[in-house]
Amino acid sequence: MLRKKSGWKSILALTVVFALVLSGCASTEKSGNSNNAAEPSPSADAAVTAAPLTGGELSYALATSPDTLDPHRSGLAVAVRAIRTIHDNLVAQLPDGTIAPWLATEWEISEDGKSYTFKLRQDVKFHDGTPFNAEAVKFNYDRILNPETKAANSAALIRPYKSSEVIDEYTVKLNLETPSNAFLGNLSQALVSIVSPTAAQKYGDQLGKNPVGTGPFKFVSWEENSQITVERNADYNWAPPLVENQKAPYLDKVIFKIAPEEATRIGSVQSGQVLAGETIPPQNILALEKDEKLQLFKANTQGLPYTLFINQNKAPWNELKARQALQAAIDVDAIVKTLYLGTYDRAWSPLTPGTFGYDKSLEGGVKPDLDKANALLEELGYVKGADGIRVKDGKKLTLHYVDGSPNREKRNDIAAIIQQQLKQIGVAVEVEITKDVRSIVFESANYDIYGNSQVNSDPEALRSFYHSGAASVGGKQNLPAYKNAEVDSWIDQGLVEKDTAKRQELYANVQKAIIEQAVIIPIYVFPYTIAASKTVQGIKFDSLAYPLFNDTFIQK
């Protein structure tokens, strides 16, 4: 917008872009669950047909600093962007949710669903020359279980893994405590990718600074807070079906530049100092779409959308009517349109559209209705006082809204808007923005509403949020303090049900129940967005919207 453009040209460009965005949306909707496909811009389309060029460096601006490059210890999505380039998994999850071979060529699941036998590729070597084999797989998964590893998210992902048996050099059998439909999907996640056992033993704690995997790129250097460099693994020949190029990547190097300040990151992309930058805020997306030199890649994340959990352990939110009042009073559409300017999709269900089992029928179900909300609160005996805040038995109707800092994805702003929206129905919202979500929310359960999201590959993710057995908060309750035996059983069945259609139905039931009982207020689906120079071609995404650079090349 700082550059001058002739009026006609820009309008033309705009229409083209809009048309494509619209058609892109339409096509994703048509293909059902494949929302996570890259949204190609016109030249990108053209370029796919152009022959890839080998060589070049891709500079890619990351939004925060990775914590570690040890996949098993990392807890940050940003780390996964780099981890993904260095490490491979046994299996890959395709956009439609199906599981495809990767480092494992084929697998068998035992009848009781408690053991998985994988046949492994025999031509794979780690970057340090260590051969990839059944021992390596066993080492990796055992490593995650080992407390000394201080595994983070990977420990949760690998559950209910119990042990491994090396059948032969290239066959490994994984034993589970209980059967799990989510297990294979989870195995596709970068956080449980395979690291070199030699390197892990050699570096110990410091593997995170010296990662060695089997991935398309080899780790070169990590200048903390500045950049991470990976270079082409020339021997690479075992890419997942997610990408077209099965051999070594075209790029010589990918340089992840760490640029936490939005303005800096986007400015660098705009001025061409980096070829690509991630996490583009909505207001800039609109502007960048108009930039002739840039293109946008966008992939919706999977799992749980950003959801506001209403804590039913706090009165009056244990009352269905009170929660329904909130549901009716909060104008999610307005929030999403105002804050995300149409670049984020509104969420309707506890699951994102791309996730298996997503119940599309929920869409358009909840509509803002202030009268209804007011009426519901009246029914509960809350009467508006002089200051417009409702009172019952001398107690004001307040809502303690806890959100974390820093203001990720404008979530604090959602709180601000909801504060104003609920004022209209006489609810005083006390917004608490805290750095210490852990102690306020997860230790002392001191919140009426708290918002969260989770990137996941399987609807099993619902368990830790809605199953009464989950006790992530204070060891006593799940986030909404939701206890519903029916929902519990559907979730339990969903984990083991082998029939896809039946499983889908189970999860649909769960979603319907949760929305009907106003357990939560789903807000938005987060799209992972990359702005890149138009010379950058072929950025792909895995099922969780992490970028893949196997097909990427730079046009001259």
Place this chain on the structure above:
Amino acid sequence: MLKTVIIRLFTSLLVILGSLVLVFVIVYLLPGDPVLSMVDPSTVSPEVLASLRAQLGVDRPLYEQFASYAWKVLHGDFGQSILNDEPVLPKIIAHLPATLALTAASCFIAAVVGIWLGVLSAIHKDRWIDITARIVGLFGISMPTFWSGILLILIFSITLDWFPAMGSDGWKTLVLPAVGLGIVGAGFVVRLVRNSMLEVINEPFIVTLRAKGIAEKLVMYRHALRNALIPALTMIGVLSGELLAGTVVIETVFSRQGIGRVISDALMAKDLPVVQGVVFFSAIMYVLINLIVDLSYRVIDPRVRRSQ
């Protein structure tokens, strides 16, 4: 002279020791269980938690913890990052050059711009030049650095494309952050030099110089400025301390590597060993810079030198 140096060294050591205690106590007083922020308590067994506590030593009394910490620090062991087990000292050392370069460059800019404007301002006291120079200087200290930093990026990186907006490799990436931080320093220096110059200009010896028929330029730049800079020199220590602290913000804005980023990240993540290490390290730097300034002051100023 030697005596003074030794006394100064000795007090510096005491101050460093004091700051070691302070750093330790501050970190100790930070609320929240560091162990719980390291791991997910729902996935880790109490035994692991206990072993982690023992490993960190947080289960022992304060003085014992301090003694062992001090002992380790004495041996160059600042502990390990809670987040990724990285040893703290190498981490600091790795980040130090970028921050030092930034601090030095911004100090340089602050000095050059600040002295220049300060002298102009003092010579033309109460005229337009003075008022302009003061306003310019005051703008430097009145603008939030993150804002001026972003404005710099907007103008010189995005619009004009003269300098990169981010990174810490090469002199080009140093320019904008150094300017962003330097204008803050320049603001302080302008005020300092102006006041100092005004004081010196009123000294009787300036009249003598003029009475001797020395050219006004020489009177100002050779004599007055030299006298004015000597007291200003003492402020370099304070200034570099402030600039060092300013890197916390500016390094984030310009996505630079450096100590400032390390400390702010560590504080957010309650990565206590890193916090301790960086704060202590910056205290040492502060003390060292002040020591050097103090000693060189004694060498440069014949008045102080005489009184030794």
Place this chain on the structure above:
Amino acid sequence: MKALLEIEHLTVKFATPKGWLTAISDVSLSMKSGETVCLVGESGSGKTITSKSVMRLIDYENGVIAGGEMRLDGVNLVSSPQSSMRTLRGKKMAMIFQEPMSAFDPVFTIGSQIIEVMIGHKVSSREKARERAIHLLSRVGIPEPELRMKQYPGELSGGMLQRAMIAMALACGPELLIADEPTTALDMTIQAQILQLLQELKSEFNMAILLITHDMGIAAEMADRIVVMYAGQVVEQATAVQLFELPHHPYTQGLLRSVTSLDSDRGSRLYSIEGSIPSLFELPEGCRFHPRCAYATDQCAKESPPLLDINDRQVACWHAESLAENGAFESIKQTSGIDITEKTESFVREKESGALPNLFEIEGLRKYYPLGKSLFSRQNSVIRAVDDVSFQIRKGETFGLVGESGSGKSTLGRVIMQLEKATAGSVRFAGKTLTGIHTSELHEARKDMQMIFQDPYGSMNPRWRAHEIIAEPLAIHTSLSTAEKKERIAELLNIVGLNPSLQDRYPHEFSGGQRQRIGIARAIALNPSFVLADEAVSALDVSVQAQIVNLMQDLQQNLGLTYLFIAHGLHVVRHISNRIGVMYLGQLVEIAGSEELFVRPAHHYTKALIASIPWPDPSRKRELQAISGEIPSPARPPSGCRFHTRCPAATSLCKSEPPALTQIDHEHWVACHFPA
């Protein structure tokens, strides 16, 4: 002979935050080459502004020449731009200043600052300039000039710096040397040395000297002609002899009469001009002196008198002619010599005073200041500010204490007052030992001993009003009611000669003399028996000095006070004191009755001090008898007799053996092996 410097009707204004200030108006004077002209006047008279105007240095101080003409050797100094003024300054005319300590750039060596002038004026090469600088330094009497070249100003004493300053001024061989109070900041003995040096150099370099001074004595010693200024105007101009013989302007006359000379009658009151110098912001109409003038008429109040030629001189007074002819001014010519017999009477009086009881008894008093503790040497270095002093102050007398700066006289005063703890020795006051007593007892004793300070302004809390300042001792030591206090304050103000209506003013709203009166009022508020006056009149102008001295003498008579009067100005001490002690490097070297001391000084130091006083009588011009050298550092006092390094009569005995204070006559004690 052609005039070197001509100033005609010069008017200078300054821009101040309060508006334009006319600092000098209509000043005219002319100087011939080789002539010494003295500009005399009290503070605020505009003499320094005049000299700075000649150099056009006022341009840098918001000053503007609003009218008049100045020519130096035919060159117009008013219209010359600064660039051409610069070529004149330092070359054709040079200037030396009052404070040699601050007149040098502290961060450059002496040598480089002298060479800089010559290089700046392109009179010689750097090498030649260096040689000349060394030559000049040695000429002005600086030992080891090569070494001094490399030293910084802070490493030299004030006297040495003033010599160096003179050397620097001479560097380009100026035709006009402007000396602005060149000796005011220096000790008596050094002053004599510098004045002597200037006399020598004047003829040697054939310069004209414009000497600015407030000291009529110096003017008498040095001047060919004297220009008297008052409140920014010239009031009288005459040759030195003429002026001292018969001053025509009432102000000049008053000024000359209020000078305490060494042979004035000690018993009598000093002559003083009433009132104080007007502020330049509120100048009176007509003749600026008329409010203080005894002869003022209506005409004086309305019309400003022009500078008229009367009797071969210039006077700005409507009545000058008639006053001079009518002999309204008694001849103030000093009688030559000191007639000892005339003074027998006072001797008798002093002898009687010997019978008076002692109020203070000071025994072996020492005060050492540590010079920072040393890590490496066990030996503590100390400044021996007061080193073994014993004397008595008798009830009702005034004991004068004189000595150069660094002699320890003020420290001695403070230790006696118990404001500082003595290192050793005892002080007994009215029979009670003060050293080492309990705080509460000391508190009681303080009621009886009060103090007047050198800097009346500094000694008052600037945020307090006059009545609060005076009331402070009352508030501390008495339980008077507010009304009683008020009454007492009014009474005190009346006693010290201040209008009680001024009591609500702040210190800065008073003139120097008025402030000192407030200081005195505070000191006598509790009716003390003893008052220490520490350089109480040194900072005041001559005419005001006389007023304060008179006031103090009146108070002594009326209230029966005992004074310890510390000063470096010998005439005043002589005038007010019964007995005088002379201090040198922390020790008392001589104690004698006031007349006795001046008539028959026994210590060579006392003798030198007396000899170095300039006499306000040009007819008695004499070679100034300056002793050589400067006072050594009290941290490293010389062995034996501490004065031996400067003493003309010193022998090897003096170097090794410290002389004890011994009585040589009735009431006359001296510490000298070979008293004069």
Place this chain on the structure above:
Amino acid sequence: MKETALAKLTWPRVRASRRLATRRAKLNVSSLLIYAAGFIIVFIVLSALFPGQIAPYSPTEMVMTDIMLPPSLTHLFGTDYYGRDVFSVVVYGSRDSLLIGLASVLAGGLLGASIGALSGFLGGIFDTIIMGFIEVLMTIPGILFALAIAAAMGPSLFNVVLAVALSSVPGYARVFRGQIISVKGRSFITAARSVGAGNLRIFFRHVLPNAWSPLLVMATIGLGTSILVGSGLSFLGLGVIKEIPDWGTLLSQGRGYLTVAWWMSTFPGLAITLLVLSVNLLGDKLRDHIDPKKSRV
């Protein structure tokens, strides 16, 4: 000949009067600046006291249809991404911004001054210990100190004030101690002792009244610094988040929109800058007034 003499005489007069005119002018520009600074401060203080009278809209009213409108006559400073009137938000936000500055200066100044005063007046071993402690505190730069406290205690108005206040304590302590010591050495203190005044009397009646003015200057300038440190905390995500945000938070929130809706961050940024600038100008002026060395003609 007479004519030339006359010409010679008149010329410098003309010259002088021209110079008089310029001199007078230069005095005015300086005071004009002070007036401007005073006006800005008065306006901001009024905004903080009576925001309702100045702001045309409610600071919380979100008009979702009017988001990110550029400045116009209806919205002087434009609207933000919530559709709030930026001018109104800035006017209301002045209260917390000023509060952060004032409260932290007051708290830090009082604590620092008390420590400095005691240390300087009592002297001796007490002074040595206190100043040693202060010296140690000085080794940790103010911002870092504030950052640590804010990070530890979490973002709230009180904590930000506390953080900024505590971080400024050593500076105040040092300056005030120096001032106390210098006043202690002046001769009117000796005069008071000589009339028998006790320690308490000397401290409260003589030393304090003459020592506090440089502290006032420092506090004035410190007010600016505090506001800036406060906004720095907002930038690092440690600021206060309230329904009506302070300027630092506004600026910090709006900075991501700089290329899209520059008015969102520019006006709060300007408000901070102008306030700090004005406060500094006044502080400088105050210093000139108080320091007799500089007010000399």
